[in-house]
Amino acid sequence: MGNPELQEIIDLATAHRLVEGSAVALVLAPVLLVLVGLARRAWRLRCLLWAAMLAPWALALPIAWRGYLWRVRYDPATGFVGLHSVRVLLENLLIAVLAGGVYGLYLRWLWGLPKHAPKTELATRED
Numbered sequence: 001m002g003n004p005e006l007q008e009i010i011d012l013a014t015a016h017r018l019v020e021g022s023a024v025a026l027v028l029a030p031v032l033l034v035l036v037g038l039a040r041r042a043w044r045l046r047c048l049l050w051a052a053m054l055a056p057w058a059l060a061l062p063i064a065w066r067g068y069l070w071r072v073r074y075d076p077a078t079g080f081v082g083l084h085s086v087r088v089l090l091e092n093l094l095i096a097v098l099a100g101g102v103y104g105l106y107l108r109w110l111w112g113l114p115k116h117a118p119k120t121e122l123a124t125r126e127d
Helices: 012-038 041-069 086-110
Strands: none
Touching: 012 041, 012 086
16 A cells, blocks of 8 residues: 555545535525425515526536646656646636636626626615
8 A cells, every 4th residue: 555645635536526416506506495495486486596596507517527627637758747738727727717618608697786886885784
């Protein structure tokens, strides 16, 4: 048995199964929410909004996972090691920030807020 300090906490196959399971759950959750929304008239709008919020993740998660694995790959022919590259780290950060911004705009649109809606100020009580 090798050095216990050099063992992986989770192997790649297990991580891949977790991502695939999460993607399946993210497909089933909006479907379930739509069905509940159709069955319960009072919850219809809320369930449909939650389903619309979760649905993009069902597509984005497996695509992002495959993209991440490609970006941090090891290519022995060229000597490329993406996991150790600062450029890859910064590009991953930029992708995450842009994806978060796009998702934030989508949520803003989904909840019916205009693009430049004023932010509500928290009322504070001054003594």
